[in-house]
Amino acid sequence: MWVRLLSFFHLIFPILLLWLLLHVGYDRHGWILQSGVAVVVLAICRLAGSELNINFAFRDPLFNRSWGPAPLHLVVITSGLISLIYWPTHVVLARFLSPPGKVH
Numbered sequence: 001m002w003v004r005l006l007s008f009f010h011l012i013f014p015i016l017l018l019w020l021l022l023h024v025g026y027d028r029h030g031w032i033l034q035s036g037v038a039v040v041v042l043a044i045c046r047l048a049g050s051e052l053n054i055n056f057a058f059r060d061p062l063f064n065r066s067w068g069p070a071p072l073h074l075v076v077i078t079s080g081l082i083s084l085i086y087w088p089t090h091v092v093l094a095r096f097l098s099p100p101g102k103v104h
Contacts, residue, residue, distance in 0.1 A: 021093065025100035031090035035082050042074050 045057035053059050056077055059066055067076040 021097050025102060026093045026097035027100050028090075028094050031086045034086055035078075038081050038086075039074075039078055042078055046070060046074070 042055055042057050045054040048054045048057070050058040057074065060073075060077060060080075067073040
């Protein structure tokens with residue numbers, strides 16, 4: 001039962017994060033840092049082995065295939081993260097949230 005209750009953080013964490021961003025503000029440079037972290041983390045995930053496929057470092061989530069040699073696959077996955085998730089999220093947050101220091 002406790003293990004199942006722990007999965008509620010998937011519901012609570014985004015709400016908590018948005019509440020904090022409303023109070024602290026959204027730094028417009030955050031998505032660049034997040035993109036850099038993603039590149040490093042995906043490269044490290046290659047060390048875990050293809051059986052685990054952590055963060056889709058070996059096979060993509062949609063077609064369950066590799067996009068070529070390791071460097072090319074990592075570029076494709078990272079480009080997808082940045083262009084389909086990080087950038088659109090940045091645009092929405094930058095539009096609706098105040099920058100840090102300008103929050104009431």
